[in-house]
Amino acid sequence: MPGIVGFARDWRIVWLLLGIAAFIATVWNIITVSFRQAIIPDDLLGRVNSVYRFVSWGMLPAGVITGGLVVRATEVAAGRDLALRMPYLVAAIFTLGVALWARPKLTTEKLEVARAEGDAARKERDAAKGDTPDTGG
Structure with a gap:
């Protein structure tokens, strides 16, 4: 989905895709929190959730910095318009790679x-x- 968002020309498509992504993120959050609550001992649940939140929220600044570096690296060769779309393409490729790696494990x-x-x-x-x-x- 990030790849499609990055190359969409119409703002309505972007809004639709971001809305779908937000819905998927909400469902994902419900599933993962429920599963963690089911399998983690009660006395460790707070610690496990804090580490989960630390890692997930802690990656946001890393993603922002990486996106900025991708734009900066591609702007000269690709132009500003395409360079601003490149972080979405990189995110899509990364997400696909992680999904292919994790699929047999999950x-x-x-x-x-x-x-x-x-x-x-x-x-x-x-x-x-x-x-x-x-x-x-």
Whole structure:
């Protein structure tokens, strides 16, 4: 989608694509937070979420700087108009590369194993504390 946004000539197409991207980001956020809450032990959840937020929000300045460097590097050869679109193309290529790299690693089977391990760890921890599902703690 970033590649299409970068080369769209009509602002309405850009708005539509950015709206779709925002919707996808919202769904992604709901899924990942719910999954983390399901598999991470309660006493570690705050730490894990803080690291997740630190890394994800911390990459925003790196992306801005990289985009500026891409524009600066391509402006002389490609002209200002094309150079301002190049960060979107670079982001699209990078996103495609990461997706191709991650696809074999992120399988339903691996997610189910992680969920089962999280459930087992939670039951073991609750048993050690004396909490049972019947008594509610």
